Amino acid sequence: MPFRRYPRQFRQLAAYVVAGGLTAVAHYGVLVGLVELGRVDPVPATLAGFVVGALVSYTLNRWMTFDATRGHVEAGWRFAVIAAGGFVLTGILMHLFVSRAGLPYLPMQIVTTGVVMVFSFLGHKFFSFADRAA
Numbered sequence: 001m002p003f004r005r006y007p008r009q010f011r012q013l014a015a016y017v018v019a020g021g022l023t024a025v026a027h028y029g030v031l032v033g034l035v036e037l038g039r040v041d042p043v044p045a046t047l048a049g050f051v052v053g054a055l056v057s058y059t060l061n062r063w064m065t066f067d068a069t070r071g072h073v074e075a076g077w078r079f080a081v082i083a084a085g086g087f088v089l090t091g092i093l094m095h096l097f098v099s100r101a102g103l104p105y106l107p108m109q110i111v112t113t114g115v116v117m118v119f120s121f122l123g124h125k126f127f128s129f130a131d132r133a134a
Contacts, residue, residue: 006046006112009057010077012065012066014063014132015061015064015065016061016121018060019056019057019060019061019062019064019065020057020117021056022056022060023043023053023056023060024053024085024113026049026052026055026056027046027049027050027052027053027056027113028049028109029052030045030048030049030051030052030053031045031046031048031049031105031109032096032106034048034049035105040088041073041099042094042098042105042109043091043094043095043098043099046090046091046105046109046112047087047091048088050086050090051087054079054086055081055089057083057110058076059078059081061124062075065124065129066124066125066128068127074117075128075129078127078128078129079124080129081083081123081127081130082120082124082128083125085117085119086116086120086121086123089112089115089116089119090112093108093111093112093113093115094108094109094112097111
């Protein structure tokens with residue numbers, strides 16, 4: 001497989017970007033659908049989207065990104081701890097940006113996604129999935 005020729009860290013980052021893109025599609029799909037079609041406030045809508053995205057993220061990152069050394073039970077609760085941190089961080093940032101500052105929800109979700117993505121990658125790499133080459 002030609003992809004194997006690239007350094008491991010590059011392959012891991014590329015897989016994380018692909019998994020993150022698909023996770024974002026799920027998250028943003030729920031967010032925009034709830035806000036635009038359901039007239040739900042952006043903060044609870046993004047938190048609902050976060051939950052859907054977290055399920056996609058666990059599945060894809062365990063399969064594609066990290067060389068998981070833990071079983072589903074242990075990796076699952078560890079993933080849930082990091083996801084809970086990302087959930088809270090998403091809620092706080094979106095509340096500050098949208099509810100308090102009155103900024104548009106979609107651009108602020110993009111900013112929030114960037115912050116949470118860095119937090120989540122590090123947490124999952126070193127805590128959730130215990131990457132073998134960490």
